[in-house]
Amino acid sequence: MPEEFRVVTHAELRGPELAALRVLFDREYFAEYGAWDPDQPYGYSPATVHALAFVDSDMVGHIGFQRRMITVGDAPVVVAGTGGVLVDHQARGGGLGRRLMRRAQRAMREDTQITFGYLGCREGVVPFYERSGWRRIRAVERHVSMQDPQATVVSSDSPLLIFPTMDIDWPSGDIDLRGTPW
Numbered sequence: 758m759p760e761e762f763r764v765v766t767h768a769e770l771r772g773p774e775l776a777a778l779r780v781l782f783d784r785e786y787f788a789e790y791g792a793w794d795p796d797q798p799y800g801y802s803p804a805t806v807h808a809l810a811f812v813d814s815d816m817v818g819h820i821g822f823q824r825r826m827i828t829v830g831d832a833p834v835v836v837a838g839t840g841g842v843l844v845d846h847q848a849r850g851g852g853l854g855r856r857l858m859r860r861a862q863r864a865m866r867e868d869t870q871i872t873f874g875y876l877g878c879r880e881g882v883v884p885f886y887e888r889s890g891w892r893r894i895r896a897v898e899r900h901v902s903m904q905d906p907q908a909t910v911v912s913s914d915s916p917l918l919i920f921p922t923m924d925i926d927w928p929s930g931d932i933d934l935r936g937t938p939w
Contacts, residue, residue, distance in 0.1 A: 760853065761811040762860040767804060770795070774809070777816035785843055800903030801840050802937045808861035810844070810853055817848035820861040823939060824871055829896075830930020836875035837865040837922070840939030842882075858889040866922045873927065874920030877938055883916050891918040894927060900934035 770778070775795060782793035790799045797803060804821025811817065821841035826833050839861070844854040865871050878886065883893060894917050902908035919927055 759813065760856070761814075762857060763809045763811070764860060764864045765807050765809065767795070767807065770807065774816070778807075778809075778819060781816055781819060781843060781845060782841070784845065798841060800937065802838060802939050804841055804939070806837075806864060807841075808857055808864060810848070810857045812848060812853070817845040818853055818857045819843050820857055821939070822861065822865065822874065824868060825934070825936060827875070827935055828933040829928040832928040832930070834872060834928065835870050836873050836919075837868070837871045838934070838939035839874050839876040839920075842876075842878075854885065855889055862890065862920060862922075865920065868922075872921070872923050872925060874922065875939075876918050877915050878918065880916055883918070886918050889920075891920045893918050897931040898934065899931065901937045903937050 778795065779793050782798070786793065786799065793799070795803065802823055805823045806821065808820040809816055809818065819841055820839065822837040822839045824835060825838050826835050828834070844857070862874065865874050874891065876886070877898070887893065896917060897911060897913045898917060899909055899911050902910050
């Protein structure tokens, strides 16, 4: 089964790719969250860059990210806010997710403005990210509510992870995502 990995901007996605992404996400999340919308995926910030995995020309994996300046303490930090990390059930267990993550991380490094990948996730998937080079941080995070754009959500208990794209240290302090999470 030949694998292929592609990185495309959101604007480069065409009808067949969008349809394949819709199928991939709806298989996983439709029952809980409804239909996938590429411009506002389940209330999260949309990806501007998509790393896609194909097996035998079928899309089986996705990692999205969006470049954004956030604030950590008093420091502005440009991150690749990462989300939509998904591998089809039938393609799991063979390392495809790790290989797709490496391709997404390479795309993050190729954008010279991005200093860190950044994501929040469920506790159960932290080991996957750590094995893929992400590092857990502990901080208070503020972001715009996904349900009410006038509200701010403050949290300190969800896992937060970073992936350095350059040889610099993550600043200390509270995190303001300056928008909705990914």
